[in-house]
Amino acid sequence: MPTFVYMSMCDGCGKCVEICPSDIMHIDPVMRRAYNIEPEYCWECYSCVKACPQNAIDMRGYADFAPLGHALTVLREPEKGVVSWKVVYRNGETKTFRFPIRTTKFGSIKPPTAYPEPSLEALSSPLLAHEPEYLKVEGLPTLHPKEAERA
Amino acid sequence: MVLFCLRFLGSVQFGKVLYIGFGYIGLTMTAVNINNILPPVFFEVFVGVLFVAMVLGLVYDALGGRKLAYFRAERRMMLSATSGGGQGKEVGVAGVVGRTLVTNLATSRELAKCGASRRASHELMLWGFILSVIVVVVKVFAYPDVSPVLPSSVFGVLLNLGGLLVLVGGLWYLWLRVNVSHEGNSVFRVTRADMFILSLLANAVLGFVLEGADLSGSVVATDVALGLYLPVTAFMFFSVPWSKFSHIFYKGAYAIQREIDRERGVSRLPTPSEDSYIKE
Numbered sequence: 132m133p134t135f136v137y138m139s140m141c142d143g144c145g146k147c148v149e150i151c152p153s154d155i156m157h158i159d160p161v162m163r164r165a166y167n168i169e170p171e172y173c174w175e176c177y178s179c180v181k182a183c184p185q186n187a188i189d190m191r192g193y194a195d196f197a198p199l200g201h202a203l204t205v206l207r208e209p210e211k212g213v214v215s216w217k218v219v220y221r222n223g224e225t226k227t228f229r230f231p232i233r234t235t236k237f238g239s240i241k242p243p244t245a246y247p248e249p250s251l252e253a254l255s256s257p258l259l260a261h262e263p264e265y266l267k268v269e270g271l272p273t274l275h276p277k278e279a280e281r282a
Numbered sequence: 283m284v285l286f287c288l289r290f291l292g293s294v295q296f297g298k299v300l301y302i303g304f305g306y307i308g309l310t311m312t313a314v315n316i317n318n319i320l321p322p323v324f325f326e327v328f329v330g331v332l333f334v335a336m337v338l339g340l341v342y343d344a345l346g347g348r349k350l351a352y353f354r355a356e357r358r359m360m361l362s363a364t365s366g367g368g369q370g371k372e373v374g375v376a377g378v379v380g381r382t383l384v385t386n387l388a389t390s391r392e393l394a395k396c397g398a399s400r401r402a403s404h405e406l407m408l409w410g411f412i413l414s415v416i417v418v419v420v421k422v423f424a425y426p427d428v429s430p431v432l433p434s435s436v437f438g439v440l441l442n443l444g445g446l447l448v449l450v451g452g453l454w455y456l457w458l459r460v461n462v463s464h465e466g467n468s469v470f471r472v473t474r475a476d477m478f479i480l481s482l483l484a485n486a487v488l489g490f491v492l493e494g495a496d497l498s499g500s501v502v503a504t505d506v507a508l509g510l511y512l513p514v515t516a517f518m519f520f521s522v523p524w525s526k527f528s529h530i531f532y533k534g535a536y537a538i539q540r541e542i543d544r545e546r547g548v549s550r551l552p553t554p555s556e557d558s559y560i561k562e
Binding site: 139 | 353359392475529
């Protein structure tokens with residue numbers, strides 16, 4: 132279900148342009164509003180739908196479940212850590228689905244760039260960068276190189 | 283213009299403060315009386331024509347550009363997606379309009395989610411434009427005989443302030459344009475969406491040029507400056523159907539509609555969650 136933009140709600144802030152992994156959300160050169168330049172290439176990840184601060188982006192529902200007069204909308208509430216979806220069928224039936232998406236506050240998790248740069252010796256370690264502190268555990272089980280070879 | 287610049291620099295060189303120097307020229311040199319070049323009635327008719335062109339352009343865009351049809355289709359979708367439709371609730375439209383104008387449109391609140399810089403630049407342009415329009419309309423219709431408009435007069439101070447706000451906000455906005463800041467295009471890449479802001483900036487710049495030419499006392503320079511200023515101003519108002527000028531009205535009307543919808547409980551979105559899942 133590719134996305135589309137309601138032009139009257141869009142402010143042209145560009146958040147969907149930034150977040151789209153398929154690079155198909157662009158800015159209209161006439162009215163400077165966002166639009167999906169190639170719906171067939173949409174990954175349907177809905178990152179733009181959730182990122183839009185004006186809730187100006189919706190999905191086109193497929194004809195097999197939401198034809199003619201349907202609506203499929205999403206509300207992102209980052210301050211509550213929840214995303215809600217609403218499906219309105221053409222007979223008026225409405226279903227709402229609510230999904231907790233995280234338990235930590237937005238912005239509370241340090242990005243990789245906030246950690247000190249690993250040393251060169253870390254390349255020989257089986258641990259990934261910033262493990263184990265990045266995973267918030269005291270330590271990870273590791274194999275001795277000889278045990279690893281045998282395994 | 284050269285004479286004006288030399289005199290201006292000269293006044294600064296002799297220890298005058300910048301602003302006093304500007305007023306000094308206007309007072310000691312004989313500024314051009316624009317009413318001798320174009321009579322006051324010309325400017326009254328000019329402003330009237332611009333207003334009519336703006337209204338006709340807006341109507342043409344709303345009907346011919348199918349903006350109204352699109353808006354109606356969106357309304358139908360919005361109402362069909364609303365559980366219960368929010369029907370039957372009485373809303374005081376006048377109160378909503380007043381509240382929206384004061385708390386939303388006057389402060390560009392909608393742009394708060396787009397970033398503080400964009401909101402601030404929009405505020406500068408918005409209030410600079412409004413101030414300039416009000417001053418020009420009052421000057422043309424209520425005080426048509428006041429010429430020249432000296433920088434030290436109330437009209438001059440307000441006009442210069444309006445032009446300055448537009449210039450600062452507009453130039454700042456050029457670097458904040460979403461296709462520049464988010465799509466990485468060159469700041470000098472111009473599209474049709476830039477027509478309005480560029481004509482607005484050109485209008486502000488040529489307004490200062492006209493003021494300088496007027497105060498320099500050169501009739502030729504004032505003629506040339508008027509010959510540039512009037513067509514650019516006319517272009518801004520005549521290009522309404524093809525530029526972003528119309529967003530002033532569309533976004534304002536839509537903000538009011540959205541407030542009314544909020545009061546009536548009309549929303550296509552899911553109902554907000556009552557629970558918070560944030561634990562830390």
